[in-house]
Amino acid sequence: MEVPKQNEPQESIDANESSHLDRSEYPVPDNTEKQPKRGLGFQRVVDLVTAYSFITPALIIIFLFGLFPIGYAFYMSLINWNVRKGAFIGFRNYLEIFGSWENLYWVLGGVVILIIAFIVQGRIEKAKNEFSKYSWLVFLGIAAIAGVLFSKGWSAMMETGDKSFLQSLVNTLYYALGTVPTQIIIGIVIAYLLYQNIKFKEGFRLLYFLPYITPAVTTSVIFRIIFNREAYSIANRFIKLFGMDPLKWRFESKPIMQLLGFNIEGFWAGPSLALIVIMIFGIWSFVGYNVVIFLSGLGNIPKEVYEAAEIDGATKWQLFKNITIPYLSPITFYLTLISLIGTFKAFNHIYVLKLPSAGDSVVTASVYIFERFYKFSQFGRATAMSMVLFLIILGLTFIQNKLMAERVFYG
């Protein structure tokens, strides 16, 4: 492996990209501040009228189809609205999701304590004193308390609340755990390899990016055929090379651990094989996106850092581990959260890849909400669930903005 050299012509594009990235991250000087003040109020009136007539078309559309629906969805969630509009029932739609408010408090308490554990760990580590190396023990200790609270609330919710919706959140979690770290790792490795002094760099990048820009419906339709249950399907032909018997793939609702012969029930039985097929699709289509973002991040690492480390006799692996990974950590963190939020929004490919025979095991949160209103016309309940989903996404966005400064450090 070769460490990227300076002044390579191939790198010029990457450098270009990174300068673009920089520009968007730093505040742009606001030219309007410097506009000369006209003595008369006339110009200000003209500006006001022009400005509002310029933004009105966008304002109308964004208000009608972007802002108003948030309020209206909340309003609908307070109404007993099945097919036809019924009575105002306050938060009962929400109550039916959680079982009881007490359950929700336990779960939220667990989440808050977990965030506190995360912050405390970061603070101890940053303090750089003799306790710093035990920071992970502190984290694990507090996180264990969070886990107890959370699982107490969650199991009560599963008993008394909307089990199917909660299961769809679990499926979303499986999907997130299965795809996000895998995408990040594959993305960082491919970006790192592409960043080396190699030929056909542009060609490779074009190919890796292809699954990301092509319509998810089209590519999901192809995956439907690849992962068919017939013995001649591509997936079954592939595993036959390793001497394995044909699997049912998209049609398989059994959890993966049970397929592997373990006798486990509940959460630890893992996702169904059908959901794993959807995860494979997710990884396949999103790796290219991560590669592009990581490539622009690699362009930002000063070459001098590598050279200094090389003089000290660092091996390639040490360079990767101690320079590349820490320098990319802000981007890794950003991609992790953006992808996590993406899994809660993910819809198209899951909807196209899912089959009735895989049952509830492939229904993620956004798909469940869609079916509640599209197939069953449960508008009140569906909007309540969509608000819950919205709050989860808002929470993750908040974590992204607040904890990023707290946790991410440059080498």
Place this chain on the structure above:
Amino acid sequence: MANQDVLTQHIGTIRKTNPVARIIGKVMIYVVLTVGALVSLFPFFWMISQSLMTLGETLQIRWLPAAPQWENYVEAWSRARFGEYFLNSTWVTLGTIVGLLITSILAAYAFARIKFPGREVVFTLFLATMMVPESVTLIPNLFMIRGQIIPWGNWNDTFWVLTIPFIANAFSIFLLRQFFQQVPNELWDAARIDGAGHMRFLTQIVLPISTAPIVTVILFAFTGAWNAFSWPLIVSGRKWRTLMVGLYNFVSEAGTETQLLMAGAVISLIPIIILYIFTQKQFTQGIATTGLKG
């Protein structure tokens, strides 16, 4: 200077230490990258191969058709109605792009270059809509276009229902605003002296130098509109069914004629692939600049 030379020499010796290991490393890189590229490409190869097979061949263990069945495409275009869906998608995509360009160029200009009361509030509200998942807006929007909130009739299965909700978005306004803010003030002052107003300054000075961000907006709008699925699924009927909905219905309703389905899939990819090949650099730069997760 002498120190510098020693330094570069030193780096040179480190790099040259083990040529065999270096060559093996290099080969490994190409092997990994090629395997990755093959995985990326394989589904597309399979799609094209199956689209040229006979129905019987799609049910056997075959990698390539014995003789390419080009008439599959004719059949997919006419009998499976993918041609009709293709045209619907084309009109919807073009309509969305035109509408989006008009609204977002005007709004971005106002936000970037005119100071007016309420500017920050409105802009922040716009940006807030970027966080809202489609699950939240889908249901109210469905009631909206059916005329159940504002009594303007039912727009179901029309050109308008597929375009109007998408002809403005915060992302495009944000992207263009970033660029418009960088246009030097001296240009505006000069234009003012010549008696130009905002509209003339925008159309004659700002737009001609803004092709790069406008192309980026068009690219995102094109892929967004062409790839759209959940909204067209609930609001388009027989008349305005788009290509994505057509493909989905074909698998869920007919399902068996794989070769026609795959021909339809190829048809649905052609515009995106052409666009991508010609604007590859803007595509990846746009993604890297904005960090947009599609």
